[in-house]
Amino acid sequence: MRLAIINVTGGSFSGVYRKYLINIVPRLAVHPGIKHLICIFPKNEKNKGWIKRYIPVETF
Incomplete structure (x- = not known):
């Protein structure tokens, strides 16, 4: 899949949604049923740095 x-x-993400992403995305990334995972974030969130600490991010 x-x-x-x-x-x-x-605007920006709430703290609750940020925690949700930090917990769920790494789990989805290693799930055997998921072959390709893409996370798209607004530029203002990408530049804050928290994403790169927890979630592998590619900049396009």
Whole structure:
């Protein structure tokens, strides 16, 4: 299965949603049923640095 998580927000993420992503994305990345995982974040969240500490991120 291919999975895309597209995070669309007008501002920034709440602390609860940030914790959810930090916990769920690494688990999805190692799940045997998921062959390809893409996480898309707004630029303002990508630049904050928390994502790169917990989630492998590629910049396009």
